[in-house]
Amino acid sequence: MLYAIVSDIPGRLRLRCSTGTLDDKEAYGISHALLRLDGVSHAEVHVANASVLVVFEPSCRQRVLDAIGMLDVLALPREDGSIEPFAGQVELAAEKNRFILRVVRHVVSRYARKWLLPMPLRVAWTVLMGLSYIVNGFGYLTKGRLTVEVLDAMAIGASLARGRYWDADAVMFLLGLSNILEDHVQSRAHLALKEGLITRPQTAWAVIDGQDTQVSMSEVREGMLLRMGMGSVLPVDATVIAGEGSLDEASLTGEARLVHKGVGSTVYAGTALEEGELTVRVTAAPGEARIDSIATLVEQSASLKASVQGKAERLADSLVPLNLLAFFAIMAITRNVEKAMIVLMVDYSCAIKLSTPVAVMSAMGEASDLSVIVKGGKYLEALAAADTVVFDKTGTLTHASPQVEKVLAFGEMDEASVLRYAACIEEHFPHSMARAIVREARRRHLSHERELHAKVHYVVAHGISTHVGGDRMIIGSAHFVFEDEGVEKPDDLDERIAREAPSSSVVYLARERQLVGAICIADPLRDEAREVISRLRGLGVRRVIMLTGDSKAAAAHVASELELDDYHAQVLPEDKSSHIDALKAHGHTVIMVGDGINDSPALASADVSVALSDASDIARAVADVAVMDNSLESLVMMRVLSQRLMRRIGWDYRFIVGFNSLLIVGGVMGLVPVTTAAYLHNGTTLAVVALNTRRLLRKSET
Template structure:
């Protein structure tokens, strides 16, 4: 990136660069990138004037660091996706079709001029391809049209031009990307926050935060940057980052992640990563880089067609060299194989994608559908994908020899009833399911991230963590040692309950595995998937317990969002074709890096935008069907290739022998193309298998 210094003082730089006027320029990214530097106090971009103002402290050394940072400015600063420069639109198709009709209707003296004008883009494209890429299908197309024009066979030339233009339009429509960059979805939905400045609470803009600032977090607020808690206690919902729905206890020394929300409590924490370096910004950068990275994808059908180009071109050239018969030569070049091959693949894909949509499976593009058929490894996020999005009471263990499960549940649910968090909701739902009544209570006190103290039927009831009962309240919890270990091995969260200073029981809560998850994994293996992997931010015991229950081959635990993307890329480097199934914003790096990203209906808006396949039901059962039908689609497409190749080869032989004219050749060739297309369209009505 080249910047020109327009004006400078000891504490301010004003620079100019042409890319600052580019519509694709991401102003916020540049401001965050520079604003995260230690000496920078303010950044202002004037896109209209293509200028940038940077205010700083630290004199000449700081100025040098700023200029060095600008010299190595990441390409992510161009935050808009650049669409392909040239695409065939429907207007080109209409003009090509109109020219075929005008060949019959216009005066003969006008037809040659208009035909050359109409076909010139295709001819020029063939010349350009020959120079830049060598002998490809485009060269053969251009040669066939040019020979027809030279022979004054304008009907054949215009008909070939029209069919090829239609094919290009269908191909562009299938390949055109269906989404833009996702950076705006990842920007924190807050512009201002509170900091502790010389003992006073002061509201400041988030973009002005610097490393070392003391940020104050209140209940209900979103944390704008990463840092470490210095004082206070709170429960934080980090599901947008880690995907786990159980709130995390924040206390002095705990790490705070940008994008997490304080559900209860109050903390002060020191900013450690701000601007473009926060967790949420790093996820955004990961997604942006993955989308912008060039990934040209050429259909197998086109590649196979290209392999036939030298044969056809050689045959045509040989015919001309031996016979000097332009008509025979044009006839050979009219059988270029490309029309049916170019058209049949995208239409077959579109027809099967339509069929998939009727089954509740939305596919963004044909490339994703093709990739799905080749998947060798399925990687699942755990929470919300293989499990339900809520906790469930799994076990009640009485420890005092007198209390029943129902009594323990009644006391715990009553104590937790006033509070709205996943643990209390699970207790209330289980009490309602069992018909266990809630009891009158006269006093309730909630201790953030620890537990509940309540007076029920005149007795003091404590419900919470072992730390709360044992360390804070002095209750003997040794009777829980053995059952506690077994519960943790099964991946449970544990609540301890005490009555009048004595431990009376344990309540185990865990995530409910989706009822269809185990069968889904088995069916995927039966259909040819070599590896099934589960990623989660959970601890090892909880992750392995669910993995064993579902029959998953590999389990990876304590994964951060950006690590998911790296893991997917490592699998691809091993030669695996990877499908990633996730539902949270934290799954976006995995979804975008995978060959196929798959999201359920209830997934976050970011996950749905990032995924290339959307399951319209909150159910995994359609996934094996989609995997199977995509394989069937590609098999159908290959059959179409061999059918088109065989029939066109027969026509080629007739053209070589001079038994049919270029016009008849073109008619036969076009008839074969239409037949192949109709066969491709039949996929839209295939029966489920």
Template sequence: MSWIRKWWYGKWAVPVISGVLILASFAVEHLAGGTWNTTLTPQWWVDAGEHAHGSGHTFTLANLLMLAAAVVAGYGIVVSAVRALSTKMISIDLLVSVAAIGAVIIGNFWEAAAVTFLFSVGHALEAATMNKTRSALAELVAVAPDSAVVMRDGEQHEIPAHQVRMGEIVLVKNGAKVPVDGQVVAGNAGLDEASITGESMPVEKTKGDSVFAGTISRSGFLQVLATGVGADTTLARIIHRVEEAQDAKARTQAFIDRFSTWYTPAVFILALLAGLITQDVVLALTLLVIGCPGALVISIPVAIVAGIGRAARNGILIKGGEYLETSAKISAVAVDKTGTLTQGRPELTDVVVLDDTMTDSDVLRWAAAAEAGSEHPLARPILDSARDRGVAPSGLPGKVTPVAGKGIATAVGNQRVLIGNASLLEQYGVTDTAGSDEAANKLAAQGKTPMIVAVDDAVIGVLAVADQIRVDAANMVASLHDAGVQKVVMLTGDTRLVAEAIGKATGIDEIHASLLPEDKLDAVAAMQRDGHTVAMVGDGVNDAPALATADIGVAMGAAGSAVAVETADIALMGDNLMKLPESVSLAKRTVSVMRQNIFIALATVVALLIGVFAGGVTMSVGMLVHEGSVLVVILNAMRLMRNDKYSTAMSKTERSPGAPAQQHQEVKA
């Protein structure tokens, strides 16, 4: 019996019951010839019918069934209208309620039943299709894990996922969902991360790798240290962000809402004037029905829900309708270099000795001692190489002073060590460069990152670090152009020589090199002054000012970053560059659908108005066409649920160690 109860309280119960009563009325009318008159027909009812149509009307059984159909379908509509009036809002339901009640009063039982039945069917279809457009959110909720296997007191215990405590060891077996965010402490497995990053291919996880709740093990066995549980998981944050985003209004939707608050009362006034001038009650009621702005009201939110849902399914989080609409206008994209155009995994390639009293190991030892306290990405390859050669620094690092755009200065013992570019040497008064400029330029010409090392006032050598351009960087730039972006700009702290080499390899349109963080902000502001709508892609740290200034801030590889998920206008959960042109393309498609829907809604109302005054469009026909237009705009929006060419172009972008090495220079920023 539970399914009966579920159906009874479901969205289709009212239209089905009303439809059955309408069919029953037609059957009785046909079989009995409409002769089953009741004795309950008051004279005022007959008089009302004569006034409206020139002939009286009586309560037959067929009419009673049709009236019952109108009551069943119209009850909820009237209740909604009254509730809206209690909040001082004139809703679409009020238009339909007045038209239906008016039709009953003048004896148009069929019109009343047809209008309310079609409106209830429209509501049911609207709810069903809106649920379909929210399917991406439903899928995210569905992948949330229900249970977890944890190690407690040396034994395995299966518990509800929300009861896992921070710091516990969770076991993830083949075929199971990962119940927490965490770090792998033992084992290896291939995880399907599609629910988080949108990538279809499993990702291999081994000791030290991060894993996310809701991902699924396709092979292997993992022991995971829980670092995020319950509402603190990446999946929970994504679900929360998508919920908020799908409910957030775009500027166009806000305008439509304001327009509707004036439009609906205007329809009432038009119907009243038409009725008074023509003395035709049916015409006035028909105008109420066809004037319903249902398709117009739903045209924008359904497109936003579908667009944001499609993006979320592909690992792209868009903050809300306003940002989706702005993204469609993007004409310039500014990209950071390290970790965006490049893989962000540099390696030490050269050690040039400029002091005859030292060896390359000595130069590396001094550089590693200086970098030991640095958080900069280029410190890691130096420290790794020093460890491999057995000259890694011991003990705690000294005080490190970062110099934005130039390098760092630190104390190693009683000596000052500088590591950075020529501007850093100049700032600290090192005049004897020992030929470091020439050595640095030679390395830069080879596409490497030179860093000059000086101890006190003497230059002892130059190190070179190389990174790889991502294999899909050039394809990303070309795809952005295909998506309508006029220019792609690189904003980097590198020297122009190396920046131009990167730009040539990737097809970048414009290069701004040797920039400090505040210079990147100025570059974004300059593009905005030139009339561009600018998207900035960066790591959210050194690029924070530029990200905040840009019209759209894009965080790449945001999975696991609570700050990026909550604050970025667009968060690309995976590390796939092709998600950027995909997000721009999807935004443009969504706005295009919004405009199409507005046109369909307005054109339908105009056509119906012409039909009413020209004759031929009745109340029931008007409601049928009206509900048809609502369904059309919903189905049009659902086209957004299909993948576009960018989302299907690459199922997975692998960071291949064998990819051609395009190496470049980077200074400390």
């Protein structure tokens, strides 16, 4: 394929290809081909002018150019846009293409009519289109609803009745542009939200030749058997063929109660396995699940709207009767239709109803561009209003990739055996501590691929129990091992750990109620944690609290280092939730930040919950805000974005009320002609809506 370089800066190329125009599937195919190249982070292809924008690591420039040059214009790759993991990027690029084409067609269509059609045909077209608005408004009126659409219909109808065809045409043109812009912003927000609602892991455990084998999601096919352990999120629709468990189906039904599933039951992608273990047969591959088809309904649900958005819509509709009363009152007093029409041509409702949802959805789209998925407008409002932030410790305030610092062996078992057994048991559970143990076993070349244990039972935030060679083995916290399970604690254990790994978190392994090992895991603070907390305080957060299931010594060390307002150690999951509920009962608006299975009850209880990129699947499924990168700085960024969003909405209200009031007063006093007022009203409404699509954050802040 031949191409011309339109723009060339380090890490970013824009090219114009010599193929003429492309169709959507060819644009998808080229985007996918480029995104598969190592070092390419973003690729979008514009259908109308065959331009390609690629963002990449600077060292990959020639590789990108070679890949484009090797494309065969007679056999361009074609895709439908549903291939993971790039579907979201490609769909967003396609939506941008559709928006540009709709605007161009809308503008060209108006001026083509003006320049090419004879006067009678132009008038006929204007009357015909005006009738569609009138019929639409009449439909709302017959249902007993006085809405903005009724006012639009009356304004257009009155202009047509008075022979002001060009006034009616101008109003319809501006309304059309506003609708195109609103649809575009809503589509972008929906695509981003869809990605956030559908939580899918990158890998799954497939049953192959009787063995559990980890496979990537791209390898999952209909009919395949998958093993789902406690704490995982189902990546596909499936049928249970073995086992039983309780699932949280809130992502589908909105209900928090657990649903029991057994053999023969149907389970759905996006639901979280809270208890038990299931073997399932895949009935719908990734991308074809039920939750994919209902994401639109969830996104449009009123329960996800910001309260300020709902208030704006209710306020807009409540103002319509006042506009109508004002119309008839001015008509009765002045006997002047021209002056009375001012309140039909200039109303508060249209601008208010359009501007606020566009502002909210645009902010959600901006967050998505910054790798943060916000699952509803109301969570942006809560982020702006929150006065308390509650952090989990492990994997949140501390690094998400902790390292095994020391392995202590007791009794007859040596260190290698302790680590090998621990890794074999822990590898099925998505927690940072478990991943640290598995990584260390691999680093030491300790084989644990063949299952050493029977079926495992996971106790949330406590530990795991299983059987190895007929012996019962448990692994978990001190509370679980020594208190719940009654394992005898060596007299010198605390002193030995304090001497060899004083700041570590410890996971204990026991066999037949005898302690056989202690794995000490270094859990260093995130480099950015102190600064993030300081900046959150500067943005109005009054209390920063830590809840952790870790030991008091480890918790106290972190709290002291970060100068937290309060902390609670050795907290059980249900107690974390109780702490959140207590804060809310005292009037606090709470942000909860967590990453583990044990955080999910607290995440669900908070006013707004945040999960980082390497959080467990269930934490990301429950969280209201999913951060796709692994940095606490995203919290600061989202706090700033949400606060600026609320300020923007407040400014919109003041401007709309003030400016439109001046137009109405000027029109009634005869200072502003109705036609001019209509142009100014619709023009400023479109301008306010367009300005609400601007980014809230500067590049330097992201």
